């Protein structure tokens with residue numbers, strides 16, 4: 001494919017990726033007894049807009065970064081899955097405005113999704129690897145993990161906490177932007193939570209700073225800053241097309257290479273700030 005410039009890539013994302021979440025009027029959900037547990041409107045019409053936002057990757061290279069204060073200075077902070085702040089404030093900050101979780105986290109016993117205090121503050125956004133068709137009926141009948149059963153249980157326990165579910169169209173439209181801008185064939189698995197969250201925040205914020213998605217000089221095989229587990233695949237990808245995602249973000253970055261090297265920081269404009 002023709003190699004697009006950073007600004008062209010940004011406009012492609014803005015124009016071709018619809019950041020959407022499930023609403024109660026969508027079939028098959030509208031016909032189910034629990035449809036009213038889904039939000040009435042799309043996340044982008046209920047949340048934000050924020051001026052400045054931080055996206056905090058869970059990478060091991062966050063460790064010893066001392067980025068906590070800088071991260072907390074943003075109007076909104078997005079974190080992923082089981083990533084904690086308690087005990088890691090110096091490096092990752094303590095503010096959590098949104099948490100993006102995959103359906104594996106919601107379903108697996110060891111994450112104690114229904115009872116752990118990790119998930120009970122801030123706005124929750126969940127996603128499940130849906131079939132490529134992005135057809136809601138097909139997906140509903142074969143989700144990767146039981147996202148809808150867990151969603152209903154969670155909503156009963158925490159009825160006041162905002163909780164959105166990513167529309168599979170968003171996953172696959174984003175996947176198509178990655179594929180369309182790469183010479184090689186990439187695996188047909190959805191983008192990682194990292195890229196989904198970054199684009200979600202681009203739709204809610206004027207400016208987005210992403211930390212340690214593109215690894216800094218602290219790059220390490222330590223998978224997460226909060227766990228003693230080493231695997232280079234966490235940074236480079238296996239199931240997710242992570243390396244390609246990072247290539248795309250590198251091309252869209254409006255900050256300097258020095259920012260990446262020293263702070264692992266990427267600067268992206270929000271969609272509202274783009275003149276396409």
Ligand code: NCC
Nearest residue numbers: 057058059060080081102104192193194195213223234235
């Ligand atoms: O590891 P995970 O991701 O929760 O990390 C969140 C996002 O941070 C970025 N990251 C993470 C580690 C690293 N060394 N470099 C990075 O760049 C990635 O963008 C990543 O998306 C996920 O995407 O949801 C993922 O979830 C985990 C796991 O399910 C949860 O952590 C819960 O335990 C997946 N790991 C496994 O399934 C074993 C991971 O593949 C993707």
